[in-house]
Amino acid sequence: MEFYRSHVLVCGGTPCVLEGCKAVRDALISEVRRAGLAGEVKVVETGCLGPCDMGPIVVVYPEGITYARVGVKDVPVIVEEHLLKGRAVDRLVLGTGAKEKGVVSYERPPYFELQQRIVLRNCGMIDPDSIDEYIARDGYRALAKCLTEMTPGEVIDAVKESGLLGRGGAAFPTGVKWSFTARATANQKYVVCNADEGEPGTFKDRLILEGDPHSIIEGMAIAGYAVGADKGFIYIRGEYVLSIERLERAIQKAREYGLLGEDILGSGFDFDIEVRKGAGAYVCGEETALIESMEGDRGEPRLKPPYPGTCGLWGKPTVVNNVETLANVPPIILNGPKWFRGFGTERCPGTKVFTLTGDVNNKGLIEVPMGITLRQVIYEIGGGIPGGRAFKIAQTGGTSGGCLPKELLDVPMDYFSLPEAGSALGSGALLIVDDSHCIVDIARCFMKFFKHESCGKCVPCREGTDRLYEIVDKVAQGNGRLEDLDLALELSRVMQVASLCGLGQAAPLSLMTILQYFGDEFREHIVGKTCPAGTCGF
Amino acid sequence: MPTATCRCGETIVDDRWEKLDEIIEKHRAKQGALIPILHEAQELFGCLSEDVQLKVAHALGISPAEVYGVATFYSFFTLKPRGKHKIAVCLGTACYVRGASELVRALKEELGVEVNGTTKDGRFTLEVVRCLGACGLAPVMMIGDNVYGRVKPEKIPEILKEYQ
Ligand SMILES: Cc1cc2nc3c(=O)[nH]c(=O)nc-3n(C[C@H](O)[C@H](O)[C@H](O)COP(=O)(O)O)c2cc1C
Ligand code: FES
Numbered sequence: 124m125e126f127y128r129s130h131v132l133v134c135g136g137t138p139c140v141l142e143g144c145k146a147v148r149d150a151l152i153s154e155v156r157r158a159g160l161a162g163e164v165k166v167v168e169t170g171c172l173g174p175c176d177m178g179p180i181v182v183v184y185p186e187g188i189t190y191a192r193v194g195v196k197d198v199p200v201i202v203e204e205h206l207l208k209g210r211a212v213d214r215l216v217l218g219t220g221a222k223e224k225g226v227v228s229y230e231r232p233p234y235f236e237l238q239q240r241i242v243l244r245n246c247g248m249i250d251p252d253s254i255d256e257y258i259a260r261d262g263y264r265a266l267a268k269c270l271t272e273m274t275p276g277e278v279i280d281a282v283k284e285s286g287l288l289g290r291g292g293a294a295f296p297t298g299v300k301w302s303f304t305a306r307a308t309a310n311q312k313y314v315v316c317n318a319d320e321g322e323p324g325t326f327k328d329r330l331i332l333e334g335d336p337h338s339i340i341e342g343m344a345i346a347g348y349a350v351g352a353d354k355g356f357i358y359i360r361g362e363y364v365l366s367i368e369r370l371e372r373a374i375q376k377a378r379e380y381g382l383l384g385e386d387i388l389g390s391g392f393d394f395d396i397e398v399r400k401g402a403g404a405y406v407c408g409e410e411t412a413l414i415e416s417m418e419g420d421r422g423e424p425r426l427k428p429p430y431p432g433t434c435g436l437w438g439k440p441t442v443v444n445n446v447e448t449l450a451n452v453p454p455i456i457l458n459g460p461k462w463f464r465g466f467g468t469e470r471c472p473g474t475k476v477f478t479l480t481g482d483v484n485n486k487g488l489i490e491v492p493m494g495i496t497l498r499q500v501i502y503e504i505g506g507g508i509p510g511g512r513a514f515k516i517a518q519t520g521g522t523s524g525g526c527l528p529k530e531l532l533d534v535p536m537d538y539f540s541l542p543e544a545g546s547a548l549g550s551g552a553l554l555i556v557d558d559s560h561c562i563v564d565i566a567r568c569f570m571k572f573f574k575h576e577s578c579g580k581c582v583p584c585r586e587g588t589d590r591l592y593e594i595v596d597k598v599a600q601g602n603g604r605l606e607d608l609d610l611a612l613e614l615s616r617v618m619q620v621a622s623l624c625g626l627g628q629a630a631p632l633s634l635m636t637i638l639q640y641f642g643d644e645f646r647e648h649i650v651g652k653t654c655p656a657g658t659c660g661f
Numbered sequence: 662m663p664t665a666t667c668r669c670g671e672t673i674v675d676d677r678w679e680k681l682d683e684i685i686e687k688h689r690a691k692q693g694a695l696i697p698i699l700h701e702a703q704e705l706f707g708c709l710s711e712d713v714q715l716k717v718a719h720a721l722g723i724s725p726a727e728v729y730g731v732a733t734f735y736s737f738f739t740l741k742p743r744g745k746h747k748i749a750v751c752l753g754t755a756c757y758v759r760g761a762s763e764l765v766r767a768l769k770e771e772l773g774v775e776v777n778g779t780t781k782d783g784r785f786t787l788e789v790v791r792c793l794g795a796c797g798l799a800p801v802m803m804i805g806d807n808v809y810g811r812v813k814p815e816k817i818p819e820i821l822k823e824y825q
Contacts, residue, residue, distance in 0.1 A: 138797045141810045175797030323753035323792035361700070361737055362793060364806065402696055402735035405791060419695035420727075421734040437692060480755035480796040487797050522754055556758055568757045572791065578734075 127165040129206060130184040131155075134247060136171030136330050137365055138487075139178035143195070144168075147179045150198040158202050170334015172247035174234060175487035177217060182247070191217040234485055237504050239466060241474050242450045243490045246334030251369050254376040257337040263382055265453035266341050269348050270390040273456075278349040279305060282452065284460035286472040291317055291408075291445030292520070292549045293625070294538040297452075300442060303432035304350040307440035312352035314343050315436065315443045318359040318366070319413060321405040322521035323572060324552035327476040328446035330488050332359070332366035335450070336373035340383065340396060342449030345456060346442055347394040355396040356436070358413050361403060370398055405576040409624050410435075410443040412578070423580040424624035447476055447551075467493030471537040475551055482557035484509050494540075498532040501555060512557035516565075516641070520549025522572050523629035525636035526565075545636050547629070561658035562641045563648050566634055567595045573630040584627025587618040591634060601661035603649040608638060677705050681713070685720045695721065695731055699738055708742045736790070744779040744786035746824045748772075750802045753792030759799035760814075765789060767814035771821065784824065 133139075133148040151166045172180045177191035181201065188211050190201065197215055204210050217234075240246075249256035257263070269278050283298030304312060316339060320328040332339060343355045359367055374396050377383040385393045399417055406412045407422035414436050416422035435441025451473060455463045464472045471493040477500065480486050484506030491500065497517055501507065508514050516526040519536070525546030527534065534544045541548045556565060570592040577588045591614060594607045615631030622628045638645065647653055652661060684701045688694040695717070702713050709732045718725040732738045750756075750765050765776065768787055772780050779786045795801045798810025804824060812820070 137808070138795055138810065141795065141798060141808050320794060321791065324755045324796050325792070326794035326796060329794045360794070399693070400697070400700060401737075402700065403737035403790075404735050416696065417693050419693040419731070421730050423734075478796065480799065481758050486799075518754070554754055554758070560758055565754075565758070568752070568754055571752075572754075576791070 128163040129165070131164060131166045131206070132169045132172070132182040132184065132247060133166065134170070134172045134178060134180040134182075135168040135251075136175065136178075136247075136333050137326075138171070138175035139180060140365065142178040142192075144179035146195050147181065147193050147198060150195045151181070151202070154198050154202040155206065158207055160202070160206055164206055167250045168252075169249060170246040170251045171330035171488055173238075173243070173488045174217065174485055176485060177487075180217070180247075186211070189217040190215040234489075234504055234506070237495070237499060238490050239474050239492050240490050241454050241463075241466065242331060242338075242447055242476050243334070243488070244454065245338065246331065246488075249335070251334055251336055252372055254337060254373065254380060257335070261457060262337055262453075263341055265456035266344050266348075266382065267388055268456060269345050270388050270392055275305060275349045275351065278345060278456065281456060281460050282349070285455045285463040286460070286470075287448065287451055287455060287463065288471060288538055289445060290447035290451070290475070290551070292322070292523070292547075294548070297444065297448055300432055300444075301346065301349050303430070304352070304440045304442045307433045309440050311354070311437075311439045312350055313436045313439055313441040314346045314350070314352045314355040315410075315413070315417070315431075315441055316343055316355065316357040316446060316449055317408065317410065317413060317443055318357055318363070318446050319401050319408040320360055320363075320446075320550070321408045321576075322523060322550045322552055324478060324480050324518075324521050324554045325550045326478050327488060327551055329360075329363050329366055331446050331450055331476070332363070333369055336366075336370045337377065338450045338453060339370075339446055340373060340377050342444075342452040343396060344383065344387070344394045345452050346444065346449065348392055350440070350442055352440075352442065353393045353395070355394065356417060357396060357398045358401060358407075358417060359398060361400040367398060367400065374398070404578070405572075406578045406624070406626050409626060412624070413443065414441065421578075423578050424626075426623065445550075468535070468537055470539050475536065475548070477536075477551045477553045479505050479553050479555070481555040482508055482512065482559075483555040491536075493537040494535040496533050496535055497527065500536065500553065501532070505555065508555065508557050510557075512559055514555070515558045515560065516556045516562070516637075518546075518554040518556070518633065519552070520547035521552035521554075522569050523547065523625070523632060524549045524552070525632045526640065527636070528640040545632075545639065547632065559656060561599075561654050561656035562637055562644045563595060563599045563654070564656075564658045566637050567592070567599050569633045570595050570630075573626070577626065577630070581621075581623035581627060583618045583621040584623065584630065587614055587622070587627065588630050590614060591631060595634065598645060598648050599659045601648070601652055601659065603645070605646065605649055608642070608645060608649075612638060678716070680705055681716060682720075685717065689721065695723070695728065696735075699728075699732060703738060708739045710740065742779075745784050746805050747786050747788060748802060748804050749788045749790040749793075751791070751793045751795075751800065752789045753796065753799075755792065755796035756800040761800040763814050764800050764802065764812055764817075767817050771817050785821070 181190040181193045287297045288294040407416045411425035412422040431441045467473045476490045518526045573588040574592040577584045579585045714728045718728045
């Protein structure tokens, strides 16, 4: 590799691409060349850096200064001032608290300060299209360690001891899941990476795949070695065009380097990966529906048991893991389970990637230790609510999760505390809603989603999602009845216990928490025929 | 061989059917070939008409009902031709709270169609979709493969002008 005095990283994640990062990158390259710095300064397009709302983001190393909302017109100034003269361009620097006083300090803004990056270790740091850069940051060392120093059983034990819980929503212990598949006897086993990411408000898997595709390839290969599978599939949302492109290129490169294919690193272990595109159905994120879809059928979930671990794709034992789960595996193998347990909480070790959206100042991708409070995330990392409005609700876990009021802002965010508060951590979506919104209107939006996405296979979900929408819609139209609210709760409980898959079981959760914490606002609509927020027109 | 009729009334031979044969050949050996085939068939024809579905069913030796079942299950597939440009407005929650319904309203007005409708000139089809995974830029819409973030309703005429 060549050495450069400075590296200029331009975020190339989807949100920044939309904001025109490609033009900024091109301008940087030509401006750097024009200034005669081409041999000293390298411009790199990376994956997502996190603060998506402030794109395009440019970071200059070694100083580590982050510029936000960089336009093509700002490029000559950055090159002239910063790269040539060594003075940062204050007006573009992200989050300098001391700026008002005339002193600009370049401490990392709190946005980054509270974050700990395991999953996103390489996102925004390396060129995702370069396998060499991944390798230079310890990439594929964990795989090599497994293949040369560890038995499959030892790999599984290490993952078990780390306490890693699946990050796709169900929080099942990953090591335990692997051990089921490892124990099953079959002539063929599979590893499937679940990259269908359909939970509204979630885009972490997209940005992990765009920013660090090799970490998923390595994680899958390790899983394959641990359970005895030689074939992997990545089932990915068809809309994730950039992720698909980068994954395909990464897989190709890994094959060229002998890190995928036959006899990997001379160990006798074979493993290869194929990418399959989804066709647009939320329910296909559910693991058995995903398997149906991969087999070429309608993506309707199967009755469990048998679980995919013993009887999955084409009837073979199949490990299904989320993107983020797999990205955690290489660092766990490399640094050991004890290191991993040093992050997060006793019951939920490690970190969690959240996608922060809605009415909050800093939207985007963050990675924080498990157990951090909602308040810290919203106010310290998220920078609070914009426009002087007040916080109203936080929905954790995406549309399948519950809604929490301000009294519960101090609840720790982990897979156990949030369910105790009536919500869920789920995939890590975090939607913040301010007091300008009507709760009935929001609830209607949630219910409409499930009404549309219910696959129709089981009655409680198919009928239940329809009826819940109807009830909330009636309230929003001014035709609600108080007794309907009791009916909604009763129906919700039936759906929770009787639905075939997690879709129907989780569908009523948001409404139940809304009725619990914001029931009065519903009653005002019904009895007083008024909408306090003035959204519902009657 | 199925033929197509062009506007002037003349019957022409449509070479897309040969391409469809190639697509089916390319995928048929792998397990779970149906969805990748439908993906490419739709790209080729613009929609999955009855003829296309029948052809795929025959070639794979499965029942047309099965193909129809799959084609209607996934929102990516369409049985009716869409307009030249597909406008998809995200109604995911993050977009919803940032004013996506205003956007839908403005688009309906501008285009003179309802959701799922196609403009008379065949230029646009308006659809609403679930979260596109770009919530940081809410409200979000896609026209074809292009994504637009933080869209303001008043910007719509200007954006649509780019798509003739
Ligand atoms: C309706 C529904 C949608 C789901 N969507 C996803 C998804 O988009 N991505 C994902 O990884 N898991 C999703 N899951 C969870 C999967 O069924 C499964 O638990 C997960 O992929 C297992 O991986 P993990 O153990 O690594 O979390 C969904 C579950 C349900 C019920
Ligand atoms: S809610 Fe619109 S992109 Fe996610």
